[in-house]
Amino acid sequence: MSEHILDMTAYCGLVCSDCIRYRGELTDTARSLLSILEKRDFQHYAAVKMKYEHVFEQYPIFVDVLKAITELECRQSCRKGGGCSSFACPIIECCIEKQYQGCWECEQLDNCDRFDFLKPFHGDTPKNNCNEIHNNGFTNFALIKHPFYVWGK
Numbered sequence: 001m002s003e004h005i006l007d008m009t010a011y012c013g014l015v016c017s018d019c020i021r022y023r024g025e026l027t028d029t030a031r032s033l034l035s036i037l038e039k040r041d042f043q044h045y046a047a048v049k050m051k052y053e054h055v056f057e058q059y060p061i062f063v064d065v066l067k068a069i070t071e072l073e074c075r076q077s078c079r080k081g082g083g084c085s086s087f088a089c090p091i092i093e094c095c096i097e098k099q100y101q102g103c104w105e106c107e108q109l110d111n112c113d114r115f116d117f118l119k120p121f122h123g124d125t126p127k128n129n130c131n132e133i134h135n136n137g138f139t140n141f142a143l144i145k146h147p148f149y150v151w152g153k
Contacts, residue, residue, distance in 0.1 A: 007079055013102060013130035014126050015148065016077040109131070124146075125150075
């Protein structure tokens with residue numbers, strides 16, 4: 001098995017490189033846009049413009065969202081110490097405790113409730129991916145993995 005495939009596959013079966021947060025492209029872009037807006041004193045422009053176009057009344061909220069996006073970055077894979085959760089991941093903790101490379105090695109995968117926090121974003125993809133890996137290994141996994149986000153179907 002290619003070491004790179006395992007490195008990029010999180011313990012839960014998600015592929016880190018498919019994540020919006022991975023490698024900071026999104027966060028770098030948001031950070032860059034914030035910098036440009038600040039250099040150009042855009043808040044003053046928006047304050048005047050909102051008198052004519054009411055959407056600019058939302059400019060402070062837009063800036064808050066951009067700032068929140070800059071906090072989303074993840075520079076390395078879950079397995080290498082990154083990770084998508086802002087809290088201790090119960091899946092990582094379980095796999096490390098059991099000395100598993102991933103949940104695909106666990107007999108209780110289908111009944112495990114540790115995946116519940118992933119469902120809003122990923123649906124059943126993590127468990128489906130783990131079952132694919134369990135049944136077929138990493139051979140052709142890049143071709144058969146399930147969509148990372150529920151809206152990617």
